[in-house]
Amino acid sequence: MRQIGKDILHGLHVGFPIALGYFAVAFSLGIIAAKAGLTAPEGFLSSFFIRASAGEYGVYTLVAVQAAYVEVVAMCLVANLRYMLMSAALSQKIAPGTSWWRRLLMAGCVTDEIFAISIAHPGYTPPAYTYSAALISTLFWASGCAMGITAGNLLSPDMVTALSMSLYGMFLAIIIPPTRKDRNVLYALIASFVLSGLCAIAPVIGEWSSGMRTVVLTILISAVAAWLKPINLDADESI
Amino acid sequence: MNQYSIVVYILIAILVTNLIRVLPMVLIKGPVKNRFVRSFLYYVPYVTLAVMTFPDMVLTTPTPLSGFLALLAGIIAAWFRLRLFPVAVICCTIVYLLL
Numbered sequence: 036m037r038q039i040g041k042d043i044l045h046g047l048h049v050g051f052p053i054a055l056g057y058f059a060v061a062f063s064l065g066i067i068a069a070k071a072g073l074t075a076p077e078g079f080l081s082s083f084f085i086r087a088s089a090g091e092y093g094v095y096t097l098v099a100v101q102a103a104y105v106e107v108v109a110m111c112l113v114a115n116l117r118y119m120l121m122s123a124a125l126s127q128k129i130a131p132g133t134s135w136w137r138r139l140l141m142a143g144c145v146t147d148e149i150f151a152i153s154i155a156h157p158g159y160t161p162p163a164y165t166y167s168a169a170l171i172s173t174l175f176w177a178s179g180c181a182m183g184i185t186a187g188n189l190l191s192p193d194m195v196t197a198l199s200m201s202l203y204g205m206f207l208a209i210i211i212p213p214t215r216k217d218r219n220v221l222y223a224l225i226a227s228f229v230l231s232g233l234c235a236i237a238p239v240i241g242e243w244s245s246g247m248r249t250v251v252l253t254i255l256i257s258a259v260a261a262w263l264k265p266i267n268l269d270a271d272e273s274i
Numbered sequence: 275m276n277q278y279s280i281v282v283y284i285l286i287a288i289l290v291t292n293l294i295r296v297l298p299m300v301l302i303k304g305p306v307k308n309r310f311v312r313s314f315l316y317y318v319p320y321v322t323l324a325v326m327t328f329p330d331m332v333l334t335t336p337t338p339l340s341g342f343l344a345l346l347a348g349i350i351a352a353w354f355r356l357r358l359f360p361v362a363v364i365c366c367t368i369v370y371l372l373l
Contacts, residue, residue, distance in 0.1 A: 101278050210319075260317040
């Protein structure tokens with residue numbers, strides 16, 4: 036019982052800065068949602084249950100143009116396919132014997148950042164840690180979206196652009212520190228930056244959506260890295 | 275004009291996005307023993323976040339230079355183990371000042 040309390044506090048502690056970042060990003064998302072005709076409660080509920088930055092951005096832009104439902108399905112699949120990979124990776128961080136509904140709930144918590152902090156937890160990730168971090172960040176995410184819908188036009192476009200950097204800053208804070216310990220992660224990151232940059236300007240591939248590019252490059256680069264530099268199974272708790 | 279309902283759009287998005295999250299957890303029940311698969315899953319988080327960061331971070335800003343400088347500053351700040359929030363604030367501030 037006391038350990039659960041510690042896990043919850045730890046999750047809230049780690050989740051709070053994420054929540055602040057989410058609020059800012061969701062605010063800019065809310066501005067787009069408002070253009071698509073969503074009300075603040077609709078924005079709150081959709082953000083609370085979808086919890087996907089690129090995915091929601093895609094959905095709201097499709098709503099704005101009254102696209103066919105099947106396009107929304109396709110958009111969600113492509114923009115969020117990385118969650119499938121993340122969920123698979125997270126499945127290896129859950130202690131054996133954890134009940135199936137806890138595993139499903141943890142999978143449901145997966146966003147880029149919640150996944151990152153769950154993976155960064157040493158040893159097996161306690162469900163309560165992931166839940167509490169996910170809950171606080173999701174509440175801020177949903178509120179940010181609702182606020183953006185109601186008060187979005189109060190911010191200057193410059194501020195909205197600047198706020199959109201917060202997501203990327205968080206990603207960097209997650210991927211860069213491990214390169215100091217594991218040189219292979221550094222190589223994987225360099226390959227990712229270079230290939231991703233090339234793909235964005237390449238013919239044909241450059242036309243792909245960024246979600247599609249993310250999925251293809253993730254599978255390709257991770258597979259090559261796993262083939263060339265497999266992890267040491269004896270010291271595998273470092274995941 | 276409004277032949278499609280916003281509520282249905284949202285419900286579809288909720289359903290699809292969460293199915294994607296839950297499906298691998300249903301399929302992968304225990305620890306994976308295969309060394310290649312484990313290594314693959316080890317690299318996935320880093321690669322996917324890196325691919326999402328670049329070049330999008332540089333392309334989002336009105337001039338690539340401001341995004342690039344924010345990227346550089348973010349990498350340096352993260353290298354010195356600043357936490358999520360300070361790194362995010364640094365990136366936002368640099369872009370705002372350069373706009």
